[in-house]
Amino acid sequence: MPSVEPLDVWRILKGAGVKRVLYIVVDLLGRPRGVSFSIDEAKRIFIEGVSFDGSSVPSYAKVHDSDVLAEPDPSAVYVEPRSRSAWVFCRIIDPPKAAARDPRSLLERVVEKLNSEGYTATVGIEVEFFLVRTNSEGVEPADTEGYFDVSQHLLEVVERIEAAARRAGLCCSKVHHEVSPGQYECNLPPLDPLRSADGFLFFKHIASRVASAYGLKATFMPKPFWGLNGSGAHIHLSLQALSQCAISSNGELREVDLRCIAGILKYAKPFAAVAAPTVNSYKRLIPHHEAPTRLVWGYSNRSSLVRVPRYNNAIPHLEVRVPDPLMNPYLTQALLLTSALKGLNEGFEPPQPLATSAYELTEAEELPPNLSAALQEFEKTFHELEVPIELASAYIELKRREWREYIEAVGPWEETWNKITRWEYEKYL
Secondary structure, three states, rough: OOOOOHHHHHHHHHOOOEEEEEEEOOOOOOOEEEEEEEEEHEEEEEEHHHHEEEOOOOOOOHHHEEEEEOOOEEEEEEOOOOOEEEEEEEEEOOOOOHHHHHHHHHHHHHHHHHHHEEEEEEEEEEEEEEEEEEEEEEEEEEOOOOOOOOOHHHHHHHHHHHHHHHEEEEEEEEOEEEOOOOOEEEEEEEEOOHHHHHOOOOOOOHHHHHHHHHOOEEEEOOOOOOOOOOOOEEEEEEEEEEEEEEEEOOOOHHHHHHHHHHHHHHHHHHHHHHOOOOOOOHHOOOOOOOOEEOOOEOOOOOOEEEOOEOOOOOOEEEOOOOOOOOOOOHHHHHHHHHHHHHHHHHHHOOOOOOOOOOOHOOOOOEEEOOHHHHHHHHHHHHOOOOOOOOHHHHHHHHHHHHHHHHHHHOOOOHHOOOOHHHHHHHOOO
């Protein structure tokens, strides 16, 4: 990214009428956390950095070594139009153990490695979510229609979400009703991986604020309703090699593309632990609901784990369909890019593309059936994917605690995998 002077950014924000600046760090679960300053005090923070109690952010630091310093990234600034406040994303720089657990810094390092080996990446994300109403009796979709429906008045709410995101600089490319009642999709355009991850988190914030103004809740819970399609956050990945497009324009993939796919499929099981990071995620990853279950790829095949879109005989990118909206976008993209790069560098060969429904296969390898199984795969493989042990260990600990809480509150997975529980609504809605 081009160099950006922090004080120049501050002057632009002040001149634009921004009143407050929120400095954001992202925890291991992918949740933004931050501290707010008046615009005048924010000038000092742009220069000196922001300090916080790392022991109060799960797994960032111990109480006896809890003073953590984060450095603002002046190229990662987003302004919320209604409140005239700005988000500035930060990277952890001290102490070293906390910095090693910073998911945003991990993605930065992966991108630097990718660039050093002659590649650049762009990432677009399809963000699916439900608009719901909640009351004393539970949760229900806010409308009753399905895919591409234009009659529902709630499409106007989603258009307002898109307009607010556009004013904030996110530039969504399209919005539409998805398959399930109350379900919508907004497409975030291709950007460099860091900007893509930052924008994904800021979009979720914008969507929640706008929906709330209409008395609705925008939920990014992967599977809020059993029997309906769940919400994904499909990643559209395009690699460029030495100024030459790595994605084909003649309707067939080249060797470099195939090796990327092979790397993604090889590490799909540990990848699931971060891309589908919750107990509820695995209730989405079941057959016949346009969610992947088998480690396969195919052209135009929405039942596959990697779909290769092909419109007008052109292939613009690879679509990875495992991630859901509760993912940590930095960890997810870091593992995805590392998997693709290993496929390139080590000459992995993918299986043949699948031209039928993946749900009908009986012998293909499958994704882990639940969060516990995915964590086992991640624990075995994180070192191959170059995840720092400090980060991997802390993430595994947090997610195993989540799994135990579910089992203790709800009961065995084998008896509860096919229903959405109150525990999940309280945890993820």
